[in-house]
Structure formats: structure tokens, C-alpha cells
Amino acid sequence: MKILVCIKQVNGSGEMSRFDAHALEEALIIKERHGVPGPVFVDVVTAGPADAVKIIRRAFGMGADQGYHFVTKDTGYVSSFVTASRLAKVAEKTDYDLILTGIMSQDMMDGQTGPMLARIMDFPCATGVVKTSPAAGLQTIEVEREMENSFRDCLEIRLPAVLTIQAGINTPRYPRLSQMLAANRKKITSFMEQDLFPDPVPGQESCIRMEPPKKTRSGRVLEGSLSDKAEQLFFFLKEKNLI
Amino acid sequence: MKQILVIAEVFNGRVKPVTRELAAAALDIKIKQNLQQISSDIHIIVPSDDPAAEAKKIAEQTGMDVTGLKIPGLKAYASEVYLYCLDRVIRTMNPSHVLAAHTSQGRDFAPGLALGLNAASISGVNCIQSHGDDLVYSRSVFDNTQNMVIRPTPDKPVVLTLLPGVFKPAPEKPEKSGRVDIQEIVFTPGSRGKGRIRHRRILKKPCENQALKGAKTIVAAGRGMKKKENLEFIFKFAECFSSSAVGASRPLVDMGWIGYEHQVGVTGAVVAPELYIACGISGSSQHLAGMKDAKLVVSINKNPAAPLFSHSDLCITEDILEFIPAFLKKTEAGESSA
Ligand SMILES: Cc1cc2nc3c(=O)[nH]c(=O)nc-3n(C[C@H](O)[C@H](O)[C@H](O)COP(=O)(O)OP(=O)(O)OC[C@H]3O[C@@H](n4cnc5c(N)ncnc54)[C@H](O)[C@@H]3O)c2cc1C
Ligand SMILES: Nc1ncnc2c1ncn2[C@@H]1O[C@H](COP(=O)(O)O)[C@@H](O)[C@H]1O
Numbered sequence: 001m002k003i004l005v006c007i008k009q010v011n012g013s014g015e016m017s018r019f020d021a022h023a024l025e026e027a028l029i030i031k032e033r034h035g036v037p038g039p040v041f042v043d044v045v046t047a048g049p050a051d052a053v054k055i056i057r058r059a060f061g062m063g064a065d066q067g068y069h070f071v072t073k074d075t076g077y078v079s080s081f082v083t084a085s086r087l088a089k090v091a092e093k094t095d096y097d098l099i100l101t102g103i104m105s106q107d108m109m110d111g112q113t114g115p116m117l118a119r120i121m122d123f124p125c126a127t128g129v130v131k132t133s134p135a136a137g138l139q140t141i142e143v144e145r146e147m148e149n150s151f152r153d154c155l156e157i158r159l160p161a162v163l164t165i166q167a168g169i170n171t172p173r174y175p176r177l178s179q180m181l182a183a184n185r186k187k188i189t190s191f192m193e194q195d196l197f198p199d200p201v202p203g204q205e206s207c208i209r210m211e212p213p214k215k216t217r218s219g220r221v222l223e224g225s226l227s228d229k230a231e232q233l234f235f236f237l238k239e240k241n242l243i
Numbered sequence: 244m245k246q247i248l249v250i251a252e253v254f255n256g257r258v259k260p261v262t263r264e265l266a267a268a269a270l271d272i273k274i275k276q277n278l279q280q281i282s283s284d285i286h287i288i289v290p291s292d293d294p295a296a297e298a299k300k301i302a303e304q305t306g307m308d309v310t311g312l313k314i315p316g317l318k319a320y321a322s323e324v325y326l327y328c329l330d331r332v333i334r335t336m337n338p339s340h341v342l343a344a345h346t347s348q349g350r351d352f353a354p355g356l357a358l359g360l361n362a363a364s365i366s367g368v369n370c371i372q373s374h375g376d377d378l379v380y381s382r383s384v385f386d387n388t389q390n391m392v393i394r395p396t397p398d399k400p401v402v403l404t405l406l407p408g409v410f411k412p413a414p415e416k417p418e419k420s421g422r423v424d425i426q427e428i429v430f431t432p433g434s435r436g437k438g439r440i441r442h443r444r445i446l447k448k449p450c451e452n453q454a455l456k457g458a459k460t461i462v463a464a465g466r467g468m469k470k471k472e473n474l475e476f477i478f479k480f481a482e483c484f485s486s487s488a489v490g491a492s493r494p495l496v497d498m499g500w501i502g503y504e505h506q507v508g509v510t511g512a513v514v515a516p517e518l519y520i521a522c523g524i525s526g527s528s529q530h531l532a533g534m535k536d537a538k539l540v541v542s543i544n545k546n547p548a549a550p551l552f553s554h555s556d557l558c559i560t561e562d563i564l565e566f567i568p569a570f571l572k573k574t575e576a577g578e579s580s581a
Binding site for chain 1: 319320322323326346347348350351352353354355357358359362363364365366367370374379381382383384385386387388389390391392393394395396399401439440441442443444445446447448449459460483484493494496497498499509510517518535539540541547550552553554555556557558559560561565566569570572573574577
């Protein structure tokens, strides 16, 4: 069984996006669960700038086998459609049985990359997955996806498939030091945009500006020392008969 | 004439209330387009095994035209079936917009639908604004600290998932009901053989959040509490109030620090206490969805730019692990002097 995990470097912190660590952990759990016949390989792919190799090394440290880097030179907004198209180009090079992504990225919070990747590759897709159990063969996987009001949808999905992974499914492991050291010697396969896309993929939308979130309440800020603020809160609550 | 299509949220054969929020947003879009001399029609699509009764109801509630999309065998939401059927039906229409709810359903099918329609796709929209001759849409980014305003490529359709709780439906009933028609479409799986997703069952996770629902005051903990042992402070804090309960943000539940019955938010409990005290909670839209109707919100966060401060009545910029002990000291002093 071959699994591909899509990992994203968060714009700003430079770390691996939180939900992607859960996706990678789930792939590694499937690998270690021994339920599947034959060996399981877990590869990772990222589309990101040169220093995104850092999160691939971290993934190696956690136990990933191969790392693929689609090197990007973007300066501004990148449409999820563009990202999904890039990841699909790399994913198509190998016959993956399963592709995992995070439910959303910490910076873009879009949650669209996985379902779009699935549509491009013509794979079935389930989002917000909180449990996986691969069947004994390599034909199907059973998953539970989270819905509102504590409901869960139980599905049986034919492979190959795309799943987007929700937090709470597992606890991501820390990279092991020995594996991290070995990771530095491991080869990362890079792809250049111009080699995979002679004509760049046009985005379907653009970002025109950033705004602060709208206020929905007055947001009175307490001033003074720690003890002043504690006292002010106490009298505020007392006055309102809440304490 | 262009159409603004609303995909109703259907669960257990019923059209969910969030559909009326989608209708409200559709009306908002129609009015804004009108100002730009574009006239458009609103149309609600209700995908279901047996849509007649629910289609009629939503047509009466909104006064908008409704298509009951009868899909034989569709007992529960299924992405594959939605993508197949909606794609085919929408292609015969001329949509400028397709609206779905930003829920476990909408988030699941909207991006794929957009791809099939060669449309722009914007998720989690929290505001619709005019910008010259275009409409632009904002959504939360960077851990909810900022809104990004997005403009779709002109002259293409756009698929939007709308954040629940933002667009307010009109309270009064319209004078006359919209028209209802029923259209049947059969899901016939593609070249790869039979359906690739088999729906097994729907489970309900057991939860007993009665304590949260009944409490006058909820003291809620977030990742800012740093470690499980520190939750002791939250329980002590909560004891200061007569009818109180302890709430938590989701990561604490995911990490196993506290039980699921304490979780507040879109995938936890939705609460509306007199007083909600958020301790080290950043204020994600998913958490807000669970507590935004509290009468009074007090937030304690060491980051003055925490998004939750924009949705609080009282903001306290302090380290929560220092603030709670300081507050407990004041209450002791307050009680003894009283
Ligand atoms: C589909 C979906 C459903 C979700 N459902 C829910 C849900 O139901 N409920 C929910 O809560 N979340 C939910 N989430 C998760 C949500 O997106 C956020 O990740 C989560 O709410 C963040 O929790 P937090 O505020 O505790 O943590 P963070 O966002 O990490 O915030 C921690 C805050 O603590 C502050 N802080 C740090 N140290 C201190 C200190 N010493 N003193 C004071 N402040 C400090 C920081 O400044 C920060 O603002 C959901 C996510 C998805 C994708
Ligand atoms: N540039 C990228 N490289 C690799 N994976 C990505 C990238 N962007 C998004 N993803 C994957 O798609 C998921 C959802 O991201 P988003 O659609 O941006 O919310 C992430 O959790 C990743 O698994």
C-alpha cells in the first residue's frame, strides 16, 4: 500500500501545519498496524518555497519514507485550485492507494485543497475524518467523518481515495533524534514549476486586501496592574450580581 | 438571466435552518447585483430522496422558487451523489453564484462542485461587500487574526460556503410562497464501476453536556492553560460562581486533558450562559459558534491581538496562570469584608 501525505509549511511560523501532523501520524499508524497485506510506504509532498524542505525533514524524522518538494516562487495569494493542481502533478507520478491532507491549513484555513485534489485525480473523497480502519485487503477503507451535533458518518470507501484528517484522531509523535539525523542524509526529490507546468495554472480568484476581523462587542480593555485588573473584574461582576 | 443558486442543507430528510441563512445571503447578493444593474433570480435546490414536502415548506418560508431534486435512494448525504447530480443539474442553469453552508456537508462537496463548474470557490465566507462593479467576499485566515477579502475572476460563476450564524434570515413570513417544481435525477456511477462510497450508518457520539447547558456562568479553558495540571485553576475559578460549569476549547478535548462533554463550539456544545469567561482561548470561528450568544463575555488572554477580544465585553490582557490566583485572592478579600 502506498500512502501520500500532503504537508504544508505555515506562512509565518515556518512549521508544519498542525492538522498535517495528524494526517502524517495517521498514515504512520496505518503502516504500523499490520492489518494491510504487504509493505506500506508513506511519502510526503509539499508545495512551498525553498525552505519548506524543513518540514519534509521533520516528516522523515517522524518516519516518512520519501519526500517530494514542488518548489514554488509565489509572492502573494495562492488559490487552492492552483495548489491542488500542483500536488496532483506530483501525486500522479506514483500509484497511490491513499492520499491524506489536513482538514484545513493553519494559515489559509480553506479546507479545499483535499477535495479539489480528489476531483482532479478522480478519486472519491471524505473530509473531516476522525477514524480510519483499512479493510484486510487493499480494496476499501472504512472511515468515520465528523458532522455537527456529535454525529458521525460511517463510510466505506473504495481505494484509491483522498481523506482530509481532523484533529483528535491521534496524537502526532515527535520526530526521533536518530531518525532526524538520518533524515539529513535522505534525498528529497524536487520539482520545478516550469518543468511540470509549461503554462502556469491560472487561479480562479485573487486577494484584494486584508482587514481586521469585525468587532461584535464593545471590547472594553481593563487597565492597570495585575492586581488592579483582578479587582476591577471582581467589582464588575459583583455589580452585575454575577458573583 | 443569471441565477443565484442555494443548495439546501438536508439532514435526516429535513431542510436545516441554516438554509434560511443561505437564502438571506442570496437576497443580499441579488440586491447588491441590482445596484450594479444586473438582475438575477434566486433558486433553492433541495436534494433528497423525497423532497416534495420540505421543498414546499422552504418555498413558503422564503418566498423563493424551489427545485426539489429527487434523487432515488439518497437516504443520507453522500459526496459522490451530490457531485454527480448537482453538477448535471447546475450545468443546465446559468448560475452566477452557488451557495452552500460552511458545514461538514458544504465543506465536503463545494470545492469539488466548483472544480466541475470551472468556478471560483471561496470557503467560510463571513461577509459580502461591493467593490466597484464586483462583489467581493471575506473569510478568516491566519488563525482567525485577519480577514482576507477575495475577488473571484470576473464573469465566472463562484461557489461560496457561508459561515453559519452570520447572515440573518428575515424574521417575517413572505406574503406569497415561491414556486415548487420536482425534478428527478438518477445517480449512475461512472466508468469505475459501482459507487465508490458506501454509506454505512450515522452514529451519535454520546455526550452529556446538560451541566454546560444549564449553567449561568461558564468558565472555559483553552490551549493558553499550557498543561493539563493547570486546569485545576479553572475549576477553582468556576467555584467562585454559584451556578457554574467548566467549558473547554476543542484542542484540550483532543489532547485528552478534559472530557468531550466540556467542549464548546460547532462540534461541541452550543451554550448561551449569562456569563462566559474565556481563559487562554484565541477565538476561532468554530469556538465562537458555540458561545457567541452568551449575555456577557469576559476574555483573558496574554496576546492583546487575540481574535476573541473583538467578540468580548471585557478584555483582560494577562497571563491566565497569574490572573486566576490574583482574582481568587480578591474574592477572598471581598467575601471577608462583605
Ligand atoms: C471542522 C472543525 C471543527 C472545530 N470545532 C471546534 C469546536 O467545537 N470548539 C473549539 O473550541 N474548536 C473547534 N475547532 C478548532 C478551532 O479551529 C481552533 O483550533 C481551536 O478553537 C483553538 O483552541 P484554543 O483557542 O484553545 O487554542 P489556540 O488557538 O492555540 O489559542 C490559545 C490562546 O491562548 C493564549 N495564551 C497562550 N498562553 C497564555 C497564557 N499563559 N495566558 C493567557 N493566554 C495565553 C494565546 O495568545 C492564544 O490566543 C474546530 C476546527 C475544525 C476545523
Ligand atoms: N502548499 C501545500 N503543500 C502541500 N500540502 C498542502 C499545501 N496547501 C494545502 N495543503 C494540504 O491541504 C490541506 C488543507 O489546506 P487548505 O486547503 O489550505 O486549508 C492542508 O492541511 C495540507 O494537507
